[in-house]
Amino acid sequence: MDRRRSPRPRRAPARAARATLGLILLLVLLGPLLWPHAADAVDFGQRNAAPSLAHPLGTDQLGRDLLARLFEGGRLTLAVGGAAMALSLLLGCAIGLAAGLFPRLDGLLMRLTDLFLSLPLLPILLVAVMLFRDRLSGAFGHDVGLFLLVVLGIGFTSWMMTARVVRGLTQTLMRRDFIIAARVAGASTGALVTRHILPHCASAILVSATLGIANAILLESALSYLGLGFPADMPSWGRMFTEGLPYLSDRPGRALWPGAMISLTVLAVSYLGDGLRDRIADEIRLPR
């Protein structure tokens, strides 16, 4: 039916998104190695400097180079996005597969999913981050503890859509002839999952992954913006935005550059996800 659709959706946005994302990754990974200024090098002679040749984006209230900090913040933000996405995919796939494979668990797991979907997630995330902050940073050290805190918090509150999609696909697949043939031939459940079900879910999971990264980056920056994410000594883009906000009228770049980087990354990732979804829309039916 979709084949009748006369003009095809354009692929250009997805291509541009891929290029942008590649560029951001390249900058964030190579930037700190090539750029002469360190992100935490304090220079009191250059406090709140305007953009210049030496500091293309200017400096902050301690004279630290904004571009160098932008590279470092990007590393943290993207690491959180990737790790939280991986965790939520892992949880979502596990729960979705369990619900799809074992009808006995299905009711319980889907009620759990519904329950999580009816929770006010942002307030709960804020509460959880507030409550477990000291405990985790006590157990794993300051940096690792806070990183884990944010990643675990986001991961545990955003697996639901993946679980639903994977469950639906698994249930459909389990009725297909090739799966029935494999089961008759004596394939174990583990083999079914790794050889047949997961490969068939791969594209849907990939789309979930792009949505997951975008969602995780937005949540992390919201947490940091509200002052409950990363502290001043671990500047993610969200944290840098908050720190720059009081200087909005004099040095708008201090808040707007990190904010623009968050937006650009999320935008690129979403367009990438949209492109992927359009491409696989004929393969499987996904909620649009």
Added chain:
Amino acid sequence: MTFTLRRLGWAIPTLLVIALALFALIDLAPGDPLAQLPLGVSPEVEAEMRAALGIDRPAPDRFGLWLQQMFWIEPAQAVNALFGTGWAEDMPRLISWQNRAPVMQIIGERLPQTLWVVGAAYVVGLLLAVPLGIIAALRQYALFDHLTGGISVLGYALPPFFTGAVLILLFTTTLGWLPLSYDGLHRVEDWPSLRYQLWQMTLPVMVLSLQTTALLSRYMRAAMRDELRAPYVLSARARGLSEPRVILLHALPRALGPVVSVAALGLPQVFGGAIITEQIFRVNGVGHLLITALKASDWPVVLTITFLLAVLIVLCNLLADLLNAWLDPKLRHG
């Protein structure tokens, strides 16, 4: 009718489980409201204060009391305030640790600001999304469609604090048209004060409605597209009805069905988004109260606001289900 009852019967256990989960989460809190006591306070006095706050009792007791307060004592107080009755007057109310005032009273003071902003954003979002979605569906893959598509992706991808900062920079710092922060004490009494109220609401409403528009216009477009492909549209056109008539009187009412339920589901999200938006524009609403209470470890306030948001989500889910069932009899009987 049985459908309605079944849905209601499902909503209540859901709320109870959510209440238990929230209470359990917050009960793990290491924060102690009496940690800041001066050194000279004797243990007896401290024990008395703990008893007064009700934190000396075991967790199941406190959960029971909290449920009683949420579902009986506080609603009874609301009835008292409205009708001058004297229900449950000697029962312990839910008290904020930070302000020593009843939690519901504090929320009641903050709620109007949030409702003004959230309500206006929701209405503006809906009013924009419906026509945008219709036009985008009619001109599929044309420039306008890509444009609205772009706007809706932007509405999703731009964090509200970033949009807020850009708007503040543009309209307040550079142009000086709009006030920087929201004056929560402002009362609407006459035309000039109403004008000021609308003026100061503009920026927060713009930020919040962008998100609503982004979500709803996409659904509107998809629903409208599906309807325009339906045979009855073809038949209406074949009978020679004018194009506006076909679109507005035949396709639109049917396309609005799914959009209405998405709009109902989206309402709690707007309240959630208000937490951040209130922070950036310094609107002293409920979201702002939540953040300050959270930072002060004022758990009764945090617990109550979070639970009320959960109630809102469950109610909106219920509403969406009922609307769907009303619009589509297949769901009611199947």
